[in-house]
Amino acid sequence: MAAPALSTPFQPYVYQSPQAVVTPFQILGGEAQVLQIMLKPHEKVITRTGSMCYMSEAIQTETNGAGENAGNVIWQWLFGKLDALTTYVYSGTQDGYIGLAAPSLARILPIDLAVFGGEIICQRDSFLCSINDVSVSPVATRRARPGMFGSEGFFMQKLVGRGLAFITAGGSIIQKNLARGEVLVVDAGCLVAMTREVELELKYAGPFKRAFFGSENLLQANLTGPGVVFVQSLPLFRLAQKIARAMTAPHVRDNPRFFVQIAIIFIVAYITIVSSLLLTDQ
Structure with missing residues (x-):
């Protein structure tokens, strides 16, 4: 049977930027990648605290709480707070560098916000770092039904600006360009990021018994176009569940x-x- 007319194929995410001058960077490794950014004098990088792997000398650091999040203390207490941010400023006279590591077995996606209208909404804790004019703030999904368990897909991050941002995702990352009115259903944890035009609605995936007798997540995200959606094949919570089950309840033949x-x-x-x-x- 032929595919629906609105359906467009998934494709790997390819970084692109129309800017004439972009800060040079490299993404090293296949899994648990490292981002290496070249810095000019007085250039700064804002990162999630704890992500620094290595750096050249003459780089000064400053750790700041997320000031824009001060009005969301209750939300952060319930659904997990955003990490503090660290600013690295290069004060040398020649070019320097800094290496930032992904927090888990994750890949790093460079996102030029100018390509996506100056705003991207991503999963909480996905933000790794940013260059130039990018602000990070929490946002709750617009159409989340009450009484749902878990915070995947509910409490998210909003990246706003015209600079370059880097986010992390697990497994393989694919991009889906949604046409107007086209609906994509994904596991809430597999959603990495989306543009602001995409309408997001969270729903129960099925009866509660699936949470106890099945291995699927309770939450599904219904995404309605137009817009761009990024999907990851191995979210961190799935990997953590596999490891926890292997440690606490090994198979009989393996024990x-x-x-x-x-x-x-x-x-x-x-x-x-x-x-x-x-x-x-x-």
């Missing part, structure tokens, strides 16, 4: 001690029953 424990339980039960019978006979 030989299970059989030893069962044997000990049967032996203790047998001894207890036999002792009870002998004492009863006496």
Whole structure:
């Protein structure tokens, strides 16, 4: 059956910028990537605190709380606060550099905000760093239904400005260009970022029993175009769930001690029953 007329194929995200002068940078590695940015004298980079991996000398640092988030203390307490931001300013006389590491097994996406109308909405904790005029602030999704559990896709970040921003995503990252009225349904945790024109609505994925007997997330994001959407194949929470299950509930065949424990339980039960019978006979 032919695909719907509004459907456009997914495609890998390719960085593009119309700016004549862009700060040179490199993205190193395949997984858990490192972003290396070349800095000119007095140029600054705003990063998420704790992301610095290495840097040249003569770089001064200043850690700031997210001042724009002061009016959202309750939201941050409920759904997780935004990390503090650190500003790195190069004060040398020649070109310097700084290396910033992704916080997990993640890839780094460069986003020129000028290409996307000066604003991108992304998952919370996705922001890695920015160059030039970019502000970071929290935002709640516009059509989230009450009573939902989890904060993936609900409490997000808004990047505004005309500069260059870098966000992180897990696994493979693909881009979807939505036509007007086209609807895309994704797992809420797989949504990385979207342009401001995209309409987002969160819904329950199904009955509550799926949360206990299935492995799927309860929340789905309905995205309505027009606009651009970025999707990740391996969000951090899925990786964390896999690791937690492997550590706390390994499969029987992968845990030989299970059989030893069962044997000990049967032996203790047998001894207890036999002792009870002998004492009863006496």
